[in-house]
Amino acid sequence: MKTTTLKLVTIVSERILEDRLLRELGELGAKGYTLTQATGKGSRGVRASEWEGPDIRIETLVSPAVADAIVEHIADRYFEHYAVIVYLQEADVVRGEKYV
């Protein structure tokens, strides 16, 4: 079965960014995303889920170019003040051409 190798970008952030992140992912060229609810701990300490709900974990399969754009965007827009983490992996996607 033919597969295409794409970048799997995973973003974990506080929930308050949900709407903005999803909208911006689309604008940056992501064709879709999968979102799961999460909780977590990081350098800023446990997210105060009582006032903004748990973290969100967004996965999006995109072309390397789009992946870089997403990373750039999040880095200079959110890293300083918000709880957010981003990492990239490779994934062999079935019917992958659909997502670039």
Added chain:
Amino acid sequence: MKTTTLKLVTIVSERILEDRLLRELGELGAKGYTLTQATGKGSRGVRASEWEGPDIRIETLVSPAVADAIVEHIADRYFEHYAVIVYLQEADVVRGEKYV
């Protein structure tokens, strides 16, 4: 610590396929799976979670052969009409022989 390299198959699909997919994964040789609730957006637009609940995200660690079988099966059984995405990654599994 000895690890075995296996295929991590991730399937995201509309929830209505849950029972069938899990049963078929077993038949195709998967020894187990991990399922998380998800929501998402893709080429078919946001899943209408009001009538079938959110998407499901299934991860299963399997041998390359089983991975191919799963991909084949889902591709010709569900791709045409259902909202489903499948991608493969490598993972070094501790005690991995248990899962092949």
Added chain:
Amino acid sequence: MKTTTLKLVTIVSERILEDRLLRELGELGAKGYTLTQATGKGSRGVRASEWEGPDIRIETLVSPAVADAIVEHIADRYFEHYAVIVYLQEADVVRGEKYV
């Protein structure tokens, strides 16, 4: 955008281990984690979610050394009697130095 390659350790286990695992991850040097609720099936059969809740799925981005320590620890502490699976992947983490 500069990224650091780290180990992504994924642990899926029965929920009753949640507190202990998270505490021990910290002690072993993990700087953070992301936790999602999951259900699953494995060699021990479906987790009896009626008495301990669903499984938990923990992801932590750590240095290779810490990853090994985590694997060692879980292997000899929990593998024998508890439902738990662990696997490692590589991930290119933005601002990754923050997590080692």
Added chain:
Amino acid sequence: MENLGLLAANLLSPIILAFVLGVLAALLRSDLRLPEGLYDALSIYLLLAIGLKGGVELNQTPPGEFVGPALLTLLLGVLTPMIAYNVLRRLGRFDRVNASAIAAHYGSVSAVTFIVAITFGSMTGQEPEGFMPALVAILEVPAIVVALMIAFTREKRVGSWRGALHEVLAGRSVVLLAGGLIIGVLVGPSGFEPVAPFFASGFQGALALFLLELGIVAARRLTDLRKVGAFLLAFGILLPIFHGVLAVWLGGFVGLSLAGSAVFGAMVSSASYIAAPAAVRIALPEANPTYYLTASLGITFPFNVTLGIPLYYAVAGWLYV
């Protein structure tokens, strides 16, 4: 005049206004959402509650009174999907698959529309027969079976026919409704008493909360209205009126009271949006969900709970003089 009174009485009930509030919240892009758990919890509660109450009433009903309405319900469960199918095919030029998919929804029933109709009755002091919920249980399944059969009689389908059937029969709406009915029949009024405060008193408030969420959901459907086109819009309003008036009229012949046949009209006119979509998605995956969901949830449901129900009561009142 007095019909306008009926209309106002309905539109100014907290239940309908909660629905409106939900619609507005969604249009304002508010972060207001009922937690999924609560949405499920309320639907389980409401289905079980109407089942129980219907069963308790049935326990008090002489079989004779019930047979007629039951048979009529069965008949309409077979007839209405056929009507819908032919309208969609001949007038709407829909292909066979989408036509039968939509027909399954309009033949089956929306439990919430039914509940709102009941509530509307009791608000305006007109109590329908107590066994009506039993009719809902009877009406839910046949139409879906008929519509799927229409689709499956022709060429071989990709979808799972048996899977769909199981989805309907073992689906939670049937299990809770039928289960509640049987429990109600078995325990009777005295046995029901201890659980009454929970299932009876709380009922209407819970319904208001549920409609708040349905309003939010329906509003999201509104954005799809353009996609489905003018025909489906008209279909989603005119067919229910036709089905509803037909049912009100026939209701009289099987001895239903004024309120009873009005509620019966609301039932028959309503379009399912829980049982039918799940079954259709499994049996006819190639059918386009946007059509049947938008029609049933975005057009017919809002129409029925606001204008339809008072209309069916008015028609009943007019036929019964």
Added chain:
Amino acid sequence: MENLGLLAANLLSPIILAFVLGVLAALLRSDLRLPEGLYDALSIYLLLAIGLKGGVELNQTPPGEFVGPALLTLLLGVLTPMIAYNVLRRLGRFDRVNASAIAAHYGSVSAVTFIVAITFGSMTGQEPEGFMPALVAILEVPAIVVALMIAFTREKRVGSWRGALHEVLAGRSVVLLAGGLIIGVLVGPSGFEPVAPFFASGFQGALALFLLELGIVAARRLTDLRKVGAFLLAFGILLPIFHGVLAVWLGGFVGLSLAGSAVFGAMVSSASYIAAPAAVRIALPEANPTYYLTASLGITFPFNVTLGIPLYYAVAGWLYV
């Protein structure tokens, strides 16, 4: 005769029928499931509610009346796990770990079985003493401690003994039950009044909903019956009967009323399936959950809520003439 009446009264209560409905739904492979949130919510509500009501009653009870039953409860909390352990070891040939794991469950108490027993009493017009919930709180913990000590006195264990203890003592069932009790004692009847509609009137209906879910859960356990074998099946029915009758009998000596000792019998006979499993899983991970879960949830719980409770009432009635 009249005992058959008791039995029917129990089996035909909406609460038990809801449990049956849950079992059937699961066997029909229905998609009916209570959302996890609702399941938790109901258990929190039920535990807090019985705690509160028990506390309010305790607030009205002369200490003298309470001391006897309290001490007896403590005694049985220590005695019953030892009985269970020895039966499992000598007759059942279970290894030490699994024997003490199961013993912990049968020494402790199932809050829901208790509630059903109370409800059954009030349905049949027999009010047990109001302070019974206080006894549940007393009965829950000791048995687990005793059973774990049996296991830990021998060779060093892998599990965490202190972890388990914390799991029980700070576990939500103890916190809610004990917390509710204390609040109830502090506020008394007048203070309880404003929250009464929520915690009192809604109670039985909420219980019915909860048992619907428990039925679904228990049904899944039934498939494991084969795995656990005939001995555990017999054990899961006969030991509760023995414990129950023993408790009913002793209840008389400490001045419990007929209904009181019947409920007391149900309590003592019941097997924990929330507090005990969590503690055992931590302290004795090498014990096999299939044994203790299937026995307590798949055998003893269904037996008690259907046949056991009427039996204990019958025995009480028979001993009290």
Added chain:
Amino acid sequence: MENLGLLAANLLSPIILAFVLGVLAALLRSDLRLPEGLYDALSIYLLLAIGLKGGVELNQTPPGEFVGPALLTLLLGVLTPMIAYNVLRRLGRFDRVNASAIAAHYGSVSAVTFIVAITFGSMTGQEPEGFMPALVAILEVPAIVVALMIAFTREKRVGSWRGALHEVLAGRSVVLLAGGLIIGVLVGPSGFEPVAPFFASGFQGALALFLLELGIVAARRLTDLRKVGAFLLAFGILLPIFHGVLAVWLGGFVGLSLAGSAVFGAMVSSASYIAAPAAVRIALPEANPTYYLTASLGITFPFNVTLGIPLYYAVAGWLYV
């Protein structure tokens, strides 16, 4: 003396004790948590319920009576954040961003503090004006706008000003409160009746459950007390007292009853921990959440529901003789 009575009456209400139980459970590291769905469900229910009840009352209130209190509320909604800001800047030496972030919280209102104040009144037989919930809706928004304007008037900010405004205005607390009010005004007492059992009778019990969770949440904040320092601790107690007494005093001039101005005092003194934090997080991301969350949720909220509310009632009683 009688004030001590007030205090005891408050501390011994099931609602406050539920809060205390939650705090203790968290300190005991109990696994007791309300499922997130239930927490949301309860807050939705409570906000909608007070909105509805307020609206029904407003429907019965001559406009004249309402104008004065409404304008005063608006005035204090603008004034109190400015007071808070200047105290934090001049005495607390906070930087501009954190000062305005905290000011937004103390200018706005905590719906739960308001509800507890109402409940306290009815417990002690003092009914405040029925339209008070309308004042809550009025008080919630302006302070946040004012505080954010203070921050945005200076240098350009990274945060989104319009995003924050939408977050407040379309936020669920405003939508439910305002929506409930309007529905209540439209349907009036007769229309409210059918849903009353659900929204009125169940209210206080639901509140107790909600405060149980808030106790757990607040307890986790306590660990941050050290981090925020002595000034914020004093600020979180003294400023509410000042705001509260000021409001009670002014309440008299606009014709509020004794209970009315006491509740008004509680409202004005309370610090928001739902609407404000969300808005501030979006508009002023560089502000430190530990400051404003710990102050509002870890200090002011517990103070108000335990000691503050009885104090405001006492002051009102003292001013009204």
